[in-house]
Amino acid sequence: MRRIAAILAFALALSAPVHAVQPDEVLKDPALEKRAREISSGLRCLVCQNQSIDDSNAPLARDLRVLVRERLVAGDSDRAVTDFVVQRYGDFVLLKPPFNAHTAILWGAPFLILAAGALFVWRRGRSLPGPAAAAALTDEERRRLEALLGEDRP
Template sequence: MSCSRISPSFLCLSQESSAPKSLGADSVLGKDGSFTTRTRRGWIPLTSTGMRGGEGRRLLSKVLLALFLILTPVSAFAVNPDEVLSNPALEHRARQISAQLRCMVCQNQSIDDSNAELAKDLRVLVRQRLTDGDTDGQVIDYVVSRYGEFVLLNPRLSTKTIILWAMPIGLLVVGIFALVVFVRSRPSRRPADALSAEEKARIDELLGQ
């Protein structure tokens, strides 16, 4: 596992895997003594914001924001305005598809939630295919052909996922079956039927004594 060993935490929201990609300022970071590789790997937050590359650095003069830029290896999240398609229907489909595709370099996020470079590339790719007229299925097939089944957050039904998909239904059926058997087996233990004539006679005999 990749997360920090030195600063483990019960809820460290790390996204280190996206860090090196979106960084572009490795050398700067390397020189900063207090900001070791170790701490950086462990503590890059999901929430952290900053920018990729140098696009913003030229433009922001404020010292503090400059600090953010130099020292921040991670970008914020997800979809940026420049990615959004002008056709709202297409954009909606793109979002739907994105939510089902895993960001390959992140811990457990969809490309819709992640801002790793790879996730951005995939988002742009998805939108490109959609604008080129692909159906949702075709887009997903294409992404799977490039990255494998791992990219699907909702695994396809196949021989290797049969147990996963069958589990809820199977258990429910087994449970209901067990219950039916249980209920059926019960009557035998119910209070006995009415007394037979013989038993009645015996009781009368006993009571009569």
């Protein structure tokens, strides 16, 4: 039982999130480093596209992490750093892009697809024929059925 627990603990340790931040990137000031991590966790790696720059090993992600830290050391606010990166790379660099005219299709597409699917199912259901009416049994069929069921009906 202990062996299984040890294996599970080891597997759990391996599944923990791994940050790609290199030791030479880490700021000496823990408060600034914490701010840098919070900002970089919300920025998309432009190479990987589904990871934050904090989690990506791509050279461009490293450059963006360094840029974020340089701006923070220079005295920029968190918002100013994010705005600088967005101005340079566009809203796509944000893992959670804001709702505006440029990103409306991103936010609206799932609802449009869902509505189109519902409309298709509704129209398809209306065009299908209903259940066919059962034809009345003939006298011969009725006699055979009664014989099979063992009932004597007049």
